[in-house]
Each structure stands twice: as structure tokens, then as C-alpha cells.
Amino acid sequence: MNKKNYTCGIDIGSSFTKVVVLGxxxxxxxxxxxxxxxxxxRGVRLGYITNVDHVAGTVKKAISSVENVLGFKIKNAYISIEGINLSSVVSIGSSIISKADQEITELDVHKAIDNSEENLDTPNKKIIHTIPLSYKIDGKDIFGHPESMKGIKLEVRTLFITCLKQNVEDIITVFGLLNINILDIIASPIASxxxxxxxxxxxxxxxxxxxxCETVSLTVFEENSPIYLITFPFGSMDITKDIALGFKISLEEADSIKHGNVIGADYSKKKIDEIIEARLVDIFELVNNHLKKLKRNELLPAGIIITGGGALINKIEEIAKRELKLPASVGTVDQQTNNKLKIKDSSWYTAYGLALSSKENFDNQNIYNSLGVDVKQVKGFFKSIFSQLLP
Structure with a gap:
């Protein structure tokens, strides 16, 4: 196989790090x-890197495993980012049309988007993705792209997906140490x-x-673009803890019960269901409150799609439909795709989504990466350090 003819996705989760290589x-x-x-x-808590060396060791171990199968080194990869501060914010910007004939150019659009970024107030945050949601020309809404249309003033409403600056820098440091080129850093829900x-x-x-495991993220889509993203500081591990406390058992046994794999013990199914449902109801209530803020509660025709390790919990679809009053389903891929890619379960979707990432995918959703310059700068830094260490 051509060593260049592959794409690699690396999903660094709080519980497991997964590597997928497609080609x-x-x-x-x-x-x-x-x-x-x-x-x-090792070295991640609530989606944040707490120990760079431990994470570098984790990724190196996972990468070495696939390299042994492939017979060559992984040099490039798409990387996920998550964490309880992964969220979105909307800002409005504008630009005055520069051409004498008032025809709007790509430069005018970029100026308006840049202005919306300048109007942000997000200290200690780094922009991961920039997504123009809608445009106005001279105060009037337009549909589609404004390029080649005419007007005096262009306004844009832009969604920015952001994460804690330190977490972004730590991810870049990890892969700099491993000498792996970061093709893009992508928010986990966008990759999925x-x-x-x-x-x-x-x-x-x-x-x-x-x-x-430790976080829950909600991402809302409309008109083929994300319009909202928020992350909550709890996850399926909290259900495991609830079961462990309720039955006075180990976390390992509680996790087995959570997924319906009760072995060597007789526990009350009614009590198990009550514990699991109570936590899921809390999650869906919080989700519904955020949908209400967006004025989208009960108003998403394609419903809610559930993924992640927690999606494997029994009856989760039924509880979601009842609490959210929306169509609800556990996320799956079509059989043809699954046969080709051999996806094990829903906890792997982010890694596969990363490996399937490309410029074309983001162009189709009007999603722009905002980290290219930072990644190049840090790569240059590591190259200079390594060159100083050479004899």
C-alpha cells in the first residue's frame, strides 16, 4: 500500500484513546x-489534558499498535478536542463593500467574518471552528452566499466553536513531542x-x-450547519457511580450492570432501571432546557441522535422520546458503510469521523478551521528544538 494513501483519526477521550486508519x-x-x-x-480529566507526558505516552502506545499492522509510521493525523469548556458563541460582524460598483467579493465576506471575531469576548478561549450562519445586505436577509451580489454594507452572523486555550496548546504540544503532523484539530461532536x-x-x-464517559455534548444542526454546541460536566460514568452506591458494589460490576450484563449476582431489575432512568431524565431535562433557549424544543424534525458510550444503555431511546417529545434514535451508520469500515460500536464514531474528515467535508458545511497558523508555529518550534539537540 502507498504510505501516503491513508487518513488517520485520533480520538483522545477521558476513558480511552482510539486510533483509526482508513485507506x-x-x-x-x-x-x-x-x-x-x-x-x-492516562492524563485526561473531563476532556482536559492534565499531564502532557502521560497523554503523549498513551497516544504513542495506540499509534505503535496500528503502525505494527500497517508496516509504516503514521506521520499525519486528524485530532479530536473536547472538554467541559467546548462550546459555541454567536457574534455579528460587518464590512463596507470595497468595490466601486458595490459588487460583494470574497474579501468583503472575510472582512465581515473577521469583524464578528473581533467583537467576541472570550478570554482564555481558542476558536476551533468558524461557521457563518446567515448574511444581510443593507439590512435585508439573503439566502445563500453573498458573493457577486451588490450592496453597500454586508453583515454576517457567525458561530464560533471554542475551547480552553490551554487544552488546545497541550494537544499541539503532545503531537509535537511525537513528531506527528496535525492536519486539523476538530471538535469531537463535529467529527462524529x-x-x-x-x-x-x-x-x-x-x-x-x-x-x-465524563462529559455530555449537545450539538444542534440546521440548514446543514451546526448552530449551537455545549458540553456538560457529567457522563455515563456518573450512572455507573449511582449504581455502585445504590448496590454497594465495585465500579466494574456497576458498569457491567449498566450495560445489562449482570453476571454472578441477582439485583433488582426495577431498582437498576430506576437508578439509570433518574440520571438519564436529569440529562434530557438539561438538554430540553437548552433547546428551549434556542426555541427548538419539540421543533427538530429529524429528532435527536444519541451517540457515545452512553448510547449503549438499555431503553435510552424510549426515555429520550418521552422526555424530549422528539424522534430519538441511537446513531448508526448504514450497513454498506459499516461493512467497509467495520465499526465496533458507537464509542468509535468520533475516531472514524476524524479519519473521514477532509477539506471537502467542511466546505460543504461552511466550517472553517481557525488553528492552522498556531499548529504550524508550534511545529516550527519543535523542529528548532530538535535541531539544537542534534550532534
Whole structure:
């Protein structure tokens, strides 16, 4: 296989780090799974890197496993980012049309988007993605792109997905130490949506609810773009803890019960269901409150799609439908895609979504990366350090 003919996604979760490498077999035309691995994550808490060296060791171990299968070194990868401060904010910017004939150019659009960024007040945050949501020309709403239209003043309403600055810098440091080129840093829910959500769903209006080990993220889509993202500081591990406390058992046994794998013991099914449902109801109540703020409660035609390790909990669809009064389903990919990519379960969707990421995917959703310059600068820093260490 051509060593350049692959794409790698690395999902650093609070519980596990997963690596997926996709590519084309010799003579093959379809993208397929070439190698995958996962290891327990060390040095991450609530989505944040707490120990750079431990995370670097974790990623190195996971990467080494796929490199042994592939027979060559991984040099480039798409990386996920998450954390309880991963969220979105909307800002409005404007620009005066520069051409004498008042025709709007791409430069005018970028000036308006830049102005919306200048109007932000997000201390200690780093912009991960920039997404123009809507435009006005001379105060009037327009549909589609404003380029080639005419006017005096262009306004743009822009969504910015941001994360704690330190977390972004720590991720770049980790991969600088490993000498792996970061092709892009992508918010985990955006990566998952690459493989889980269709254009039809994202255009009609839907929500992606990712229930991870220590965090839960809610991302709302409309007109084929994300319009809202927020992360909550709890996850499926809290259900495990509730069960452990309720039955006075170990976390390992509680986790097995949570997923319906009760072995060697006889526990009250009614009590188990009550404990699990109580926590899920709390999660869905919080989700509904945020949908109300957006004025989208009970108004998402494509419903809510649930993913992450917590999506494997029994009856979660039923509880979501009842509490949110929306269509609800556990996220799945079509059978043809699954046969090619061999996806193990929903906890792998982010890693696969990362490996499927490309400039074309983001262009289709009007999503712009905001970290390119930072990544290049840090790569340059590590190169200069390494060169000083050479004899």
C-alpha cells in the first residue's frame, strides 16, 4: 500500500484513546479500515489534558499498535478536542463593500467574518471552528452566499466553536513531542457528525447528543450547519457511580450492570432501571432546557441522535422520546458503510469521523478551521528544538 494513501483519526477521550486508519487496499477503489487500536487514556480529566507526558505516552502506545499492522509510521493525523469548556458563541460582524460598483467579493465576506471575531469576548478561549450562519445586505436577509451580489454594507452572523486555550496548546504540544503532523484539530461532536448525520438530517434540523464517559455534548444542526454546541460536566460514568452506591458494589460490576450484563449476582431489575432512568431524565431535562433557549424544543424534525458510550444503555431511546417529545434514535451508520469500515460500536464514531474528515467535508458545511497558523508555529518550534539537540 502507498504510505501516503491513508487518513488517520485520533480520538483522545477521558476513558480511552482510539486510533483509526482508513485507506485503499492495493487495487481497491473503496475506502476501508486498514488498522485500529485503543488504549486506556492516562492524563485526561473531563476532556482536559492534565499531564502532557502521560497523554503523549498513551497516544504513542495506540499509534505503535496500528503502525505494527500497517508496516509504516503514521506521520499525519486528524485530532479530536473536547472538554467541559467546548462550546459555541454567536457574534455579528460587518464590512463596507470595497468595490466601486458595490459588487460583494470574497474579501468583503472575510472582512465581515473577521469583524464578528473581533467583537467576541472570550478570554482564555481558542476558536476551533468558524461557521457563518446567515448574511444581510443593507439590512435585508439573503439566502445563500453573498458573493457577486451588490450592496453597500454586508453583515454576517457567525458561530464560533471554542475551547480552553490551554487544552488546545497541550494537544499541539503532545503531537509535537511525537513528531506527528496535525492536519486539523476538530471538535469531537463535529467529527462524529461526519459519519453519523446525513445532509438531509442536518438541513431539516436535528440534535446530536454525545454521552461520553465524563462529559455530555449537545450539538444542534440546521440548514446543514451546526448552530449551537455545549458540553456538560457529567457522563455515563456518573450512572455507573449511582449504581455502585445504590448496590454497594465495585465500579466494574456497576458498569457491567449498566450495560445489562449482570453476571454472578441477582439485583433488582426495577431498582437498576430506576437508578439509570433518574440520571438519564436529569440529562434530557438539561438538554430540553437548552433547546428551549434556542426555541427548538419539540421543533427538530429529524429528532435527536444519541451517540457515545452512553448510547449503549438499555431503553435510552424510549426515555429520550418521552422526555424530549422528539424522534430519538441511537446513531448508526448504514450497513454498506459499516461493512467497509467495520465499526465496533458507537464509542468509535468520533475516531472514524476524524479519519473521514477532509477539506471537502467542511466546505460543504461552511466550517472553517481557525488553528492552522498556531499548529504550524508550534511545529516550527519543535523542529528548532530538535535541531539544537542534534550532534
Amino acid at each position: 485503499y487496499e492495493k487495487g481497491g477503489k473503496d475506502l476501508t479500515l486498514l488498522a485500529s487500536s485503543y488504549v486506556e487514556t 457528525s461526519n459519519i453519523l448525520l446525513s445532509t438531509k438530517q442536518k438541513t431539516a434540523g436535528c440534535a446530536l447528543l454525545d454521552i461520553g
